[in-house]
Amino acid sequence: MKLVLLDRDGVINEDRKDSVKSQDEFILLPGVLPAIKLLNKASIPVAIVTNQAVVGRGELSLEGLENIHECFTEALKKEGAFIDKIYVCTSTDSQNYYRKPNPGLLAQALNDFAIKPKDAVFIGDALRDLEAATAIQCSRVLVRTGKGSQTLKEGLPDAVLPVRIFNDLYEAVHCLLGEEMC
Numbered sequence: 129m130k131l132v133l134l135d136r137d138g139v140i141n142e143d144r145k146d147s148v149k150s151q152d153e154f155i156l157l158p159g160v161l162p163a164i165k166l167l168n169k170a171s172i173p174v175a176i177v178t179n180q181a182v183v184g185r186g187e188l189s190l191e192g193l194e195n196i197h198e199c200f201t202e203a204l205k206k207e208g209a210f211i212d213k214i215y216v217c218t219s220t221d222s223q224n225y226y227r228k229p230n231p232g233l234l235a236q237a238l239n240d241f242a243i244k245p246k247d248a249v250f251i252g253d254a255l256r257d258l259e260a261a262t263a264i265q266c267s268r269v270l271v272r273t274g275k276g277s278q279t280l281k282e283g284l285p286d287a288v289l290p291v292r293i294f295n296d297l298y299e300a301v302h303c304l305l306g307e308e309m310c
C-alpha cells in the first residue's frame with residue numbers, strides 16, 4: 129500500500145443529505161485525526177477525492193469550500209497530522225469524467241503520486257466510490273460510517289468485489305497497516 133485515497137463526506141466527516149455548506153456543518157467523525165496520523169507516521173501519502181456538486185449547484189462558493197478544508201487542515205495540524213492533497217470535482221454532471229463513479233480524479237491522483245493502481249487503496253462509504261476505484265483497478269474499502277451501512281444493506285454488485293469492510297476509518301487504517309506488517 130503506497131497511497132491511500134479517501135472519500136470525504138461519510139468517511140472523514142458526518143454525511144449530510146443537504147451537503148456540507150459551512151464550517152459548522154463539517155463535523156469530524158471519531159478517530160479520523162488519529163487514523164490520518166497513523167498513515168503519516170507510516171509515510172503513506174493520503175489524498176482526499178471528493179465530489180462537491182454543492183459548489184456546482186451554487187449552494188457553496190469555491191472559497192467557502194476552501195475555508196472548510198483549511199479548517200480541517202488546521203485541525204489535523206494540531207494533532208501533528210496532514211493530508212497530502214485534496215482533489216475536488218464540483219461538477220453536477222454525472223457524465224463528467226472527474227465526478228465519481230467516473231474515475232478521473234482517482235486517475236489524476238495516481239498519476240500525480242506516480243503510484244500503480246494495485247498499490248493504492250480507496251476508502252469510501254458509497255457505491256460510487258467503489259465503482260470509481262474498480263474502474264481504475266485499485267483496492268477497495270467500504271466503511272460503515274456515513275452512507276456505508278445503507279450501501280451494504282442495498283448489496284454490493286459483483287462488479288466491485290472484492291471489497292474489504294470496516295466499521296470506520298480508524299479501524300480500516302489500523303487493519304490495512306497491520307497487514308503491511310505481516
Ligand SMILES: [Mg+2]
Pocket residue numbers: 135136137138139143252253254274275
Ligand atoms: Mg461519501
